[in-house]
Amino acid sequence: MLASQRRATIAALVAESGAVRVADLVQHLGVSDMTVRRDIEQLAREGLVERVHGGAMAVGGRSSEEPGFSAKSALMTREKEAIAAAAAALVEPGASIGISAGTTTYEFARAVRGVPDLTVVTNSIPVAQLLHESGTPGQTVVLTGGVRTPSDALVGPVAVSALRMLHVDRLFLGVHGMDARAGLTTPNLVEAETNRAMIETARRLCVLADHTKWGTVGLSTITELSEVDQLVTDSGLSERARTTLKDLVGELVVAPPLPEAAGQGRTA
The missing domain is CATH 3.40.50.1360 (Rossmann fold)
Structure with a gap:
């Protein structure tokens, strides 16, 4: 899978569930922990996800936004x-x-x-x-x-x-x-x-x-x-x-x- 395809997959998973863990992405994508973290960093720079400790979550920050139980x-x-x-x-x-x-x-x-x-x-x-x-x-x-x-x-x-x-x-x-x-x-x-x-x-x-x-x-x-x-x-x-x-x-x-x-x- 190309880097662009991996990042598109990560962005889609975040949009679907609200948040994803690095460990789950490593298993899902079949790549290293470091590769996943680099992909998340790039997506964060592009404003497509928010990088958090241990994973990524949907871009938010609005005071009225309430993530679901599964995402959190x-x-x-x-x-x-x-x-x-x-x-x-x-x-x-x-x-x-x-x-x-x-x-x-x-x-x-x-x-x-x-x-x-x-x-x-x-x-x-x-x-x-x-x-x-x-x-x-x-x-x-x-x-x-x-x-x-x-x-x-x-x-x-x-x-x-x-x-x-x-x-x-x-x-x-x-x-x-x-x-x-x-x-x-x-x-x-x-x-x-x-x-x-x-x-x-x-x-x-x-x-x-x-x-x-x-x-x-x-x-x-x-x-x-x-x-x-x-x-x-x-x-x-x-x-x-x-x-x-x-x-x-x-x-x-x-x-x-x-x-x-x-x-x-x-x-x-």
Whole structure:
């Protein structure tokens, strides 16, 4: 396959799914990791894709743009697994927790699915399904109901009404972006309202966000960073961002990288 054909194929895959991983492209195209990365760099220079850590995604940047669950699942997988492992250490048997929709929170749900006697309130269809199938003794899952978004979140008046009757020890919240001035944000106005209702159910707020979320600003603010009790992120976060966040949130937790063998090949 010629270089132009490879790049056209990569661009088409990104347009179709929203995002692709380097590892998947290597297997699909039958070329080296370095070749794929060079192709992505060229496509990025031409403005056809956006180069991100571990792959490429559709050119975006609009504050109202909301990628789908599958597209986001393909990005920053090892960072999400590291964040999930660190956050799971905060959960004890018998606790009641909230888990918002998102791919990082989905990975967190995977990490806590074996915790017994856990009560989970969630507006995420994938999270509810994952925990339901775990079969862990004493585990209870409460799915809010509501209108489904591209990120597989249930939002709107039905979700908000259900959340107003519930109380949890700690909420684990995923976000589209975090910024010193804009706070925690999402591209979806209705999801922002639902997330605010989730925050009101919890005694403590724990945000799970990889380093690429820093500096990203969505259309609607969920809450200010000063309202965050704990923020769990990965080691890719810059020192400057760490300094800023330490002054704004209650506690900044930087998850150490996972061993190379851990979590390879996981995309959901």
